[in-house]
Amino acid sequence: MNEQVLSRVLEIATDVLQAGVTPESSPETVESWDSVHHLNLVLALEEEYGFEFSPEEMDQAKTVRSLALVVSAKRGE
Amino acid sequence: MSLEIVAYTQEMVAAVREFNQRLLGGGALAEQQFPETPDPGWMPGMKLFLAVEGSMVRGGYILRRQSFSVAGATLAAAHYRLPLSEGIVNRSYAMLGLRMVRDALSREPRLYALGMGGWDRPLPAMLKRLGWSMCAVPFYFKVVHPGRFLRHIKALRTSPLRRAALDALAYSGAGWLGMKALGLARHLPSAPVDLAPGFAPWADEVWERSRPSYALVAQRDATTLEQVYPASDPRFLRVRVAGGWAVLLDTQMQGHKQFGDMRVGTIVDCLAPLESAGAVIRAGAGVLERRGVDLIVSNQLHGAWSRALVESGFRAGPSNYLLALSPDLAEAAGGEKMRPQAGVGRLKPAPPLQAHQQFHFNRGDGDGPIHL
Numbered sequence: 001m002n003e004q005v006l007s008r009v010l011e012i013a014t015d016v017l018q019a020g021v022t023p024e025s026s027p028e029t030v031e032s033w034d035s036v037h038h039l040n041l042v043l044a045l046e047e048e049y050g051f052e053f054s055p056e057e058m059d060q061a062k063t064v065r066s067l068a069l070v071v072s073a074k075r076g077e
Numbered sequence: 078m079s080l081e082i083v084a085y086t087q088e089m090v091a092a093v094r095e096f097n098q099r100l101l102g103g104g105a106l107a108e109q110q111f112p113e114t115p116d117p118g119w120m121p122g123m124k125l126f127l128a129v130e131g132s133m134v135r136g137g138y139i140l141r142r143q144s145f146s147v148a149g150a151t152l153a154a155a156h157y158r159l160p161l162s163e164g165i166v167n168r169s170y171a172m173l174g175l176r177m178v179r180d181a182l183s184r185e186p187r188l189y190a191l192g193m194g195g196w197d198r199p200l201p202a203m204l205k206r207l208g209w210s211m212c213a214v215p216f217y218f219k220v221v222h223p224g225r226f227l228r229h230i231k232a233l234r235t236s237p238l239r240r241a242a243l244d245a246l247a248y249s250g251a252g253w254l255g256m257k258a259l260g261l262a263r264h265l266p267s268a269p270v271d272l273a274p275g276f277a278p279w280a281d282e283v284w285e286r287s288r289p290s291y292a293l294v295a296q297r298d299a300t301t302l303e304q305v306y307p308a309s310d311p312r313f314l315r316v317r318v319a320g321g322w323a324v325l326l327d328t329q330m331q332g333h334k335q336f337g338d339m340r341v342g343t344i345v346d347c348l349a350p351l352e353s354a355g356a357v358i359r360a361g362a363g364v365l366e367r368r369g370v371d372l373i374v375s376n377q378l379h380g381a382w383s384r385a386l387v388e389s390g391f392r393a394g395p396s397n398y399l400l401a402l403s404p405d406l407a408e409a410a411g412g413e414k415m416r417p418q419a420g421v422g423r424l425k426p427a428p429p430l431q432a433h434q435q436f437h438f439n440r441g442d443g444d445g446p447i448h449l
Contacts, residue, residue: 033171043207
């Protein structure tokens with residue numbers, strides 16, 4: 001996975017969730033990561049990278065790292 | 078294991094029951110329960126969907142397909158209702174709310190949601206963020222019996238001191254005088270009114286004459302109205318007057334969270350050419366007053382119906398009854414199609430719904446009268 005993508009996804013997640021996050025952070029470990037914040041995070045990533053997550057990709061994306069992996073894969077990296 | 082969203086069938090009832098039990102066990106509200114039957118029979122045109130993970134149900138929602146009239150032209154749309162996700166009690170499913178909205182939009186891009194309990198609830202927050210056009214459907218009330226209103230209005234009787242003060246006003250008659258002075262207890266002159274036993278072809282004539290006046294209105298022909306307010310249900314009072322109609326409810330509350338033990342009249346639904354709105358509201362409110370209700374309430378979005386209520390002595394109160402139109406439905410109704418304003422540092426809410434005062438929405442829409 002492109003480290004630049006992971007770094008940017010971490011920045012976006014920190015900003016949207018208003019919490020300190022690591023690559024392994026998930027809704028279970030971050031208090032503010034509820035359904036509305038998850039939506040905000042997904043929309044922010046879609047806006048940043050110019051694509052929409054498929055339903056399957058949304059299922060896979062359960063941590064910050066897995067979100068970054070999906071982004072990398074969609075960018076062909 | 079991946080999730081998929083499928084039509085609700087009879088074989089899934091047991092899994093839905095387990096899903097409901099997990100929600101309750103996790104602290105969800107008692108009303109946050111999905112129907113334990115694929116055919117709850119509440120309203121015509123409903124189709125139920127479930128989010129399933131293997132043999133487990135993790136969420137569900139209902140689409141109710143309806144016809145709308147947009148300035149006289151017919152348009153298909155659907156009501157997005159009762160979306161429930163295990164994300165309420167288990168953050169592993171925090172993504173499911175978004176997944177279900179997108180699934181519903183893929184089945185019908187022209188969606189609306191109604192009610193939702195207030196701006197601070199997750200669903201309206203999510204829809205607003207997704208660029209849905211939103212507004213509150215105004216709430217109006219008229220006090221008919223001030224004494225009983227003051228003794229039973231739970232929303233105001235929130236402390237011992239307040240209760241004592243309201244009781245003093247109620248029993249001394251000062252409350253009645255005060256409300257009279259403020260125009261809150263004005264009685265309407267009585268006039269002859271036709272209470273119809275059901276909706277017959279005359280309602281089709283009202284529908285055809287009225288629909289061009291409204292920028293957006295759900296179909297209210299005789300067949301549709303008979304499904305929502307069946308003649309077999311004795312609760313519904315159908316006032317037919319001035320080339321229009323209103324559906325009323327006269328309900329004796331018991332320990333209601335807002336209305337206590339009051340007898341509450343509701344102007345649930347109504348339709349007429351706009352110039353007749355005042356006559357219909359006056360007639361409907363007059364019927365309820367003469368039946369002896371303590372309070373009359375109504376939610377009406379259209380400006381003509383709102384004005385008619387105010388001119389009949391109603392006052393506006395706070396409303397948690399929200400309307401949300403998906404971008405495609407808002408555009409079809411003559412608005413601008415909004416895009417979600419995403420991106421870090423640019424997280425803006427969608428602008429408020431424009432032209433909504435020409436849309437006809439009330440408690441007859443959405444879930445209809447099932448919660449009244």
